[in-house]
Amino acid sequence: MKLNQTDAVIHTEGLTKVYPGDIKAVDNLDLTVFRGEIFGLLGPNGAGKTTTAGMLTTRVMPTGGSALVGGINVVDHPAQAKRVIGVVPQTNTLDRSLTVWENLYFHGRFFGMSKQVAKAKADALLAQFRLAERAKAPVLALSGGMAQRLMVARAVMHEPSILFLDEPTAGLDPQSRIALWEILGELHKDGQTILLTTHYMEEADQLCDRLAIIDHGRVLALGTPSQLKESTGIDTMVLISIAGDPSLAAEVLTAELEGATEARISDGKISLGVVGVAGVLPKVIQIAAKHGYVINDLSVTEPTLETVFIKLTGKDLRE
Amino acid sequence: MTITDPKSQAPQSDGQTDPWSSSGMSAFKALLLRDAYVLVRNLKEFLPRTLIQPFLLVFVFTYVLPKVGMGMGGSAAASGQGAAIYSASLIAGVIGSVILFQGVQAVALPLVQEFGYTREIEDRVLAPLPVELVAIEKIVSGALQCLIAGLLVFPIAAIVPATSVHLQINWPIFLTLMPLACLMASSLGLTFGTIFDPRTVPMLFGVIVVPITFLGCIYYPWQALSSIRWLQIASLANPLVYISEGFRAALTDIPHMTLWAVYPVMVAFTILLAWNGIRGFKRRVIA
Numbered sequence: 264m265k266l267n268q269t270d271a272v273i274h275t276e277g278l279t280k281v282y283p284g285d286i287k288a289v290d291n292l293d294l295t296v297f298r299g300e301i302f303g304l305l306g307p308n309g310a311g312k313t314t315t316a317g318m319l320t321t322r323v324m325p326t327g328g329s330a331l332v333g334g335i336n337v338v339d340h341p342a343q344a345k346r347v348i349g350v351v352p353q354t355n356t357l358d359r360s361l362t363v364w365e366n367l368y369f370h371g372r373f374f375g376m377s378k379q380v381a382k383a384k385a386d387a388l389l390a391q392f393r394l395a396e397r398a399k400a401p402v403l404a405l406s407g408g409m410a411q412r413l414m415v416a417r418a419v420m421h422e423p424s425i426l427f428l429d430e431p432t433a434g435l436d437p438q439s440r441i442a443l444w445e446i447l448g449e450l451h452k453d454g455q456t457i458l459l460t461t462h463y464m465e466e467a468d469q470l471c472d473r474l475a476i477i478d479h480g481r482v483l484a485l486g487t488p489s490q491l492k493e494s495t496g497i498d499t500m501v502l503i504s505i506a507g508d509p510s511l512a513a514e515v516l517t518a519e520l521e522g523a524t525e526a527r528i529s530d531g532k533i534s535l536g537v538v539g540v541a542g543v544l545p546k547v548i549q550i551a552a553k554h555g556y557v558i559n560d561l562s563v564t565e566p567t568l569e570t571v572f573i574k575l576t577g578k579d580l581r582e
Numbered sequence: 583m584t585i586t587d588p589k590s591q592a593p594q595s596d597g598q599t600d601p602w603s604s605s606g607m608s609a610f611k612a613l614l615l616r617d618a619y620v621l622v623r624n625l626k627e628f629l630p631r632t633l634i635q636p637f638l639l640v641f642v643f644t645y646v647l648p649k650v651g652m653g654m655g656g657s658a659a660a661s662g663q664g665a666a667i668y669s670a671s672l673i674a675g676v677i678g679s680v681i682l683f684q685g686v687q688a689v690a691l692p693l694v695q696e697f698g699y700t701r702e703i704e705d706r707v708l709a710p711l712p713v714e715l716v717a718i719e720k721i722v723s724g725a726l727q728c729l730i731a732g733l734l735v736f737p738i739a740a741i742v743p744a745t746s747v748h749l750q751i752n753w754p755i756f757l758t759l760m761p762l763a764c765l766m767a768s769s770l771g772l773t774f775g776t777i778f779d780p781r782t783v784p785m786l787f788g789v790i791v792v793p794i795t796f797l798g799c800i801y802y803p804w805q806a807l808s809s810i811r812w813l814q815i816a817s818l819a820n821p822l823v824y825i826s827e828g829f830r831a832a833l834t835d836i837p838h839m840t841l842w843a844v845y846p847v848m849v850a851f852t853i854l855l856a857w858n859g860i861r862g863f864k865r866r867v868i869a
Contacts (some may be wrong), residue, residue, distance in 0.1 A: 324869065359700060369616045
């Protein structure tokens with residue numbers, strides 16, 4: 264599919280941020296995000312995701328390259344750019360001097376809405392985000408999940424061309440996380456373009472149409488989740504937990520199992536990538552038994568984005 | 583590659599010529615509206631924090647001390663006239679100190695908190711106007727609070743002193759000095775707010791605000807310092823001195839520092855503090 268520039272909501276060329284002390288947070292980033300998609304920046308902490316989002320939302324000044332958001336150069340025209348972006352930051356930045364409803368009302372007024380429009384919109388959003396009964400509550404009385412929903416409501420209130428979410432579910436309990444995913448799904452269905460940063464591969468996998476895996480400020484790979492997973496060339500991941508030293512067993516398995524690519528040890532478990540083999544489990548058991556290893560647990564999964572990341576960097580996302 | 587059908591709205595940036603400046607102004611007004619709303623909502627905190635300091639100053643110096651026979655007012659203290667002159671001179675200084683204090687309380691303290699750990703400022707920084715204007719809005723909204731605080735001293739001055747105070751209001755001076763003093767105090771607050779953080783903010787009061795108020799020519803006119811020449815000269819670095827002396831010129835007929843010094847220095851302080859504060863604000867919100 265050939266896309267032209269007008270379909271791009273974000274377009275960066277050589278975007279770079281070097282912090283004082285020669286710390287290169289983002290290194291020559293070329294990125295295009297198209298209208299209507301959910302785009303993910305996946306990478307470990309410190310990979311440069313937040314700095315990238317910061318540059319695109321006018322809060323971090325790039326030291327090189329260019330960035331267009333909604334066709335507006337964010338460095339040259341930050342005030343204009345702020346009109347077309349909605350931002351959900353990592354921490355709770357709700358106005359503590361105001362109630363839940365007032366947070367939305369005044370946000371609307373900041374964006375030039377009349378009293379009536381801001382009121383109506385605040386009411387509608389609270390209903391949509393299931394916060395209506397908390398309208399009069401002080402924001403400090405909200406749970407983490409509710410505060411997060413309110414921040415999303417606030418960010419979309421002025422109908423931005425693109426919604427940024429920085430680690431939106433970090434620190435949320437599993438239920439709130441799923442609730443937020445549902446909300447993002449609904450916004451996506453309504454055509455909202457979304458860019459999110461995350462270090463949760465499940466989140467990236469579930470939500471994103473396309474994603475860029477980044478580390479040390481550079482894009483290591485870019486594509487749809489399934490494209491990225493296919494790119495590993497691995498069909499099946501086998502997870503083996505054995506009694507005793509797993510590293511020797513890993514060597515044996517890699518050598519003797521047909522189709523085995525490489526093995527890693529993480530959390531004391533052997534994780535083995537296998538290509539093009541059916542019925543791999545009996546073979547693993549056979550080999551283990553032959554060498555006298557006792558298998559405590561054994562499972563197979565499809566390759567995940569974690570697999571992709573490990574393949575690209577040799578380390579875990581969590582490291 | 584999967585691309586969702588672009589059914590979202592056309593980019594709002596396209597086809598519009600220059601809505602930005604007007605949208606910047608309406609955002610600015612909305613920020614002021616928010617601050618005013620919060621001020622009214624928090625009136626029961628604003629009033630005591632604003633009234634208690636001037637009330638105590640006026641109460642102790644113009645009621646308690648004269649009543650216990652320790653009244654101030656130089657050689658004329660014994661007569662009621664001396665007390666009345668001293669009271670008027672003090673009221674001028676109290677208004678100055680209240681305005682300065684309010685600048686710190688209304689601008690610096692909230693900013694220290696918002697920059698520090700809540701980052702509440704973020705949504706206002708992301709409003710569609712230049713960041714500089716967000717900082718300027720802080721100055722304007724702080725100056726309005728300074729104005730209210732300064733005006734609240736008048737009823738106190740009318741009620742509290744043992745001998746009634748006769749203020750001789752010079753309206754042209756008062757009407758120009760009042761807004762200038764408020765803008766200067768609020769710009770000072772902005773500068774402080776961008777320099778201090780939650781850890782160092784106790785220093786702001788102990789080490790900076792207290793000396794500024796004690797040595798800000800509240801309790802005595804600047805010219806009276808001629809007998810302590812070094813202090814008289816050192817006081818010239820204190821911004822509050824010019825406000826106090828300016829209000830002496832605006833509200834009393836006692837000798838005061840020449841207005842040829844008061845106005846230019848206050849304008850210079852205001853510009854310097856505002857410029858520095860806006861720069862500091864930008865540095866705090868944009869990495």
